[in-house]
Amino acid sequence: MMKFTKQNFFFLVGGMIIYVVDIGVDFWVASRYFCQGQYSWSILILGFRGFSSIITQIFSYEWFKNDWEGTDTGKLKLVFVVHLFHCGIFIRYWFALKYGHQVAFKETSSRGTSEADPSNFIQKQAIDAVTDINMLRVFKTFLETTPQLFLQIYILMEHGKTHFYQYAAIIMSFCGISLSMVDYQISLRKSLPEKDEFHVLSKFIYLFYKLLTITSWILSISLITLLSVRISVILLIFLWICGFTWTLKQHTTFCKSKKMEYLYRTVVGIILIFSFFNIKGRRTKVCISIYYATHTVVTLGILFVYMFWRPSIIKEICFTIVSILTISSLVLGIIFLVVYYSHFHPTTYCRPQACSDEVDGVAGQRDRMKTGRFQNFLMQ
Numbered sequence: 395m396m397k398f399t400k401q402n403f404f405f406l407v408g409g410m411i412i413y414v415v416d417i418g419v420d421f422w423v424a425s426r427y428f429c430q431g432q433y434s435w436s437i438l439i440l441g442f443r444g445f446s447s448i449i450t451q452i453f454s455y456e457w458f459k460n461d462w463e464g465t466d467t468g469k470l471k472l473v474f475v476v477h478l479f480h481c482g483i484f485i486r487y488w489f490a491l492k493y494g495h496q497v498a499f500k501e502t503s504s505r506g507t508s509e510a511d512p513s514n515f516i517q518k519q520a521i522d523a524v525t526d527i528n529m530l531r532v533f534k535t536f537l538e539t540t541p542q543l544f545l546q547i548y549i550l551m552e553h554g555k556t557h558f559y560q561y562a563a564i565i566m567s568f569c570g571i572s573l574s575m576v577d578y579q580i581s582l583r584k585s586l587p588e589k590d591e592f593h594v595l596s597k598f599i600y601l602f603y604k605l606l607t608i609t610s611w612i613l614s615i616s617l618i619t620l621l622s623v624r625i626s627v628i629l630l631i632f633l634w635i636c637g638f639t640w641t642l643k644q645h646t647t648f649c650k651s652k653k654m655e656y657l658y659r660t661v662v663g664i665i666l667i668f669s670f671f672n673i674k675g676r677r678t679k680v681c682i683s684i685y686y687a688t689h690t691v692v693t694l695g696i697l698f699v700y701m702f703w704r705p706s707i708i709k710e711i712c713f714t715i716v717s718i719l720t721i722s723s724l725v726l727g728i729i730f731l732v733v734y735y736s737h738f739h740p741t742t743y744c745r746p747q748a749c750s751d752e753v754d755g756v757a758g759q760r761d762r763m764k765t766g767r768f769q770n771f772l773m774q
Contacts, residue, residue, distance in 0.1 A: 398520040398584075403491075403498040406524060409531075409573060410487045416566050417443075420542070423563045438545055446538030447480045449661060450530045454482040456654055457526060486527050493520035525581040531574040536665040539574075540608065543567035548616045551716065568605070575604045596738040603734050606727030607686065608669055613720040614693040621703065629692075630667060637666030646673055679735075686728060693724055 420443050428436040455477040462470055476485055497517045546563050550556060576597050619626035641659040649655040665671045670685045672678050697717055 398494055398497045398517055400498045403494045406490055416570055419562055419566045423559050426559050442538045442541050446534045449537055450533050451477045451480055451482050490523035493523055521584050528578045528581040532578050535571055535574040536668055539567050539570040540668050544612045548619050551616055572601055576601050599730050599734045599738055603727055603730035606723045610720050610723035614696050618696045633667045634663045638663030644673055
């Protein structure tokens with residue numbers, strides 16, 4: 395298993411700071427729109443924030459309940475109250491910082507520790523705590539950050555007037571998407587057996603692949619929304635139905651209860667609107683090819699619709715810039731996708747014998763459950 399280092403600890407602290415700043419920026423932008431009389435924009439921003447927070451709190455509490463099954467119910471009730479006030483993520487950050495500090499700073503002074511040393515168990519607890527945080531941040535990214543990025547870009551394209559707080563919201567959205575994508579992959583490499591280390595070059599290629607393809611798609615949706623909000627809503631609902639149906643056919647087993655499993659599949663359907671999501675940890679060459687081929691066809695279709703529906707807009711410099719950005723982002727994103735999957739993507743998720751090893755005791759049961767949860771939550 396890879397080690398939790400000082401660098402990981404400082405990145406964790408930075409991630410928590412960015413999380414808090416992101417909350418502040420959201421409320422600041424929403425208040426600015428509200429003061430200007432743009433009540434619908436303000437409500438949408440707070441709506442995205444509230445919806446993503448509710449979903450992440452539900453999953454976070456459910457994971458605590460699964461992890462602490464058979465333990466003190468009083469402690470679980472306290473955790474429930476904290477999640478009820480939408481502060482569950484901070485409990486997870488506290489555990490991650492606590493275990494991370496122990497293994498990153500205190501363990502370095504002890505030498506010659508064996509595999510049976512308790513510090514190795516704390517090492518795994520630190521990695522598992524960070525992994526859970528990054529899984530929740532993936533939910534937040536596609537339930538709140540990405541829709542907000544789409545909303546801000548649409549507002550800029552629709553009204554043309556720009557303010558500092560709009561740029562702040564867009565920058566925070568890009569930062570949030572970038573960090574959650576890279577941190578998730580780092581956690582994936584650290585948590586699953588037989589994973590290679592995620593090197594710097596791999597991180598950048600993966601980051602550009604995700605960021606460019608998502609940016610191109612958001613610009614495409616913004617263009618069709620400018621043309622017709624009704625068509626845009628119908629398109630997004632149709633894409634969600636397709637994604638949700640695909641998850642049903644995959645027979646996912648991420649959650650213990652059926653209700654939570656259907657909630658998970660609903661969330662995955664939303665994620666699939668914006669980016670490819672591998673939910674079974676299997677080879678997905680055909681699926682990912684179909685996914686991005688469909689995105690390419692729809693993107694080009696939107697641009698052609700503009701040419702026939704509103705030919706006068708083609709002469710506008712704004713449309714030309716957005717079109718160039720949309721196509722170039724898509725092409726570059728697919729290039730980085732091909733490079734990543736050709737040279738940097740690990741093809742082995744977990745060897746069968748490694749996955750089937752039985753470990754005795756309560757700690758061993760927690761280890762098996764933790765590994766299983768992450769194996770059923772894979773995004774490449």
